[in-house]
Amino acid sequence: EVQLLESGGGLVQPGGSLRLSCAASGFPFSNYAMHWVRQAPGKGLEWVSIMSGIRGSTVYADSVKGRFTISRDNSKNMLYLELNSLRVEDTAVYYCAKANHQPYLDVWGKGTTVTVSS
Amino acid sequence: EIVMTQSPATLSVSPGESATLSCRASQSVNSNLAWYQQKPGQAPRLLISGASTRATGIPARFSGSGSGTEFTLTISSLQSEDFAVYYCQQYNNWPLTFGGGTKVEIK
Numbered sequence: 609e610v611q612l613l614e615s616g617g618g619l620v621q622p623g624g625s626l627r628l629s630c631a632a633s634g635f636p637f638s639n640y641a642m643h644w645v646r647q648a649p650g651k652g653l654e655w656v657s658i659m660s661g662i663r664g665s666t667v668y669a670d671s672v673k674g675r676f677t678i679s680r681d682n683s684k685n686m687l688y689l690e691l692n693s694l695r696v697e698d699t700a701v702y703y704c705a706k707a708n709h710q711p712y713l714d715v716w717g718k719g720t721t722v723t724v725s726s
Numbered sequence: 727e728i729v730m731t732q733s734p735a736t737l738s739v740s741p742g743e744s745a746t747l748s749c750r751a752s753q754s755v756n757s758n759l760a761w762y763q764q765k766p767g768q769a770p771r772l773l774i775s776g777a778s779t780r781a782t783g784i785p786a787r788f789s790g791s792g793s794g795t796e797f798t799l800t801i802s803s804l805q806s807e808d809f810a811v812y813y814c815q816q817y818n819n820w821p822l823t824f825g826g827g828t829k830v831e832i833k
Contacts, residue, residue, distance in 0.1 A: 652824060652825075652826050652827045653764075653813055653815075667821065668821075670727075712772065712817050713770075713772060714772050714781065716769040716771070717769060718769050
């Protein structure tokens with residue numbers, strides 16, 4: 609069974625940093641691109657970033673470009689998202705999701721909550 | 727950036743009736759369109775990819791159609807478990823973008 613489990617969320621002050629992790633299991637991790645998507649409280653879904661499986665190429669939403677960094681460790685089946693220079697508007701549930709062979713999101717984790725507040 | 731617009735924002739439907747949800751793209755996304763279902767407190771779940779291909783385990787009462795800029799998700803004979811928020815998403819261009827969602831509620 610394909611499973612994704614996020615961790616690392618928490619409360620952080622504006623300007624602070626956080627590192628989110630996503631543990632993947634049940635599929636050949638390195639063969640698939642992986643996404644991060646977020647959802648602010650009471651709002652819709654916002655795509656954040658994607659990283660390809662082998663080459664490690666990345667794409668970011670403009671709203672996080674230069675502040676967030678996606679990475680992965682294929683030897684550990686782990687996906688990461690480094691969040692820097694956090695803003696109040698970054699408060700959201702952050703989901704990791706597996707891409708299919710096209711970049712739609714076919715499996716989602718349960719999410720981890722990031723709260724940016726002073 | 728491609729803007730995805732979903733309508734209506736809220737749809738009130740009685741159990742057993744059908745629901746038709748619309749999604750419009752600001753420019754052509756070909757058939758690179760997915761639909762997701764999200765229930766309160768849960769992660770989204772993939773329903774449809776390629777505009778019309780049901781994901782594994784998705785009941786046949788869910789059907790998708792359209793191409794280019796106009797897409798439709800139809801849920802025939804709504805069951806209690808179908809009341810949720812539905813999102814469309816284009817994956818033809820970067821950045822990927824989602825619509826604002828349609829909430830299907832019990833009438």
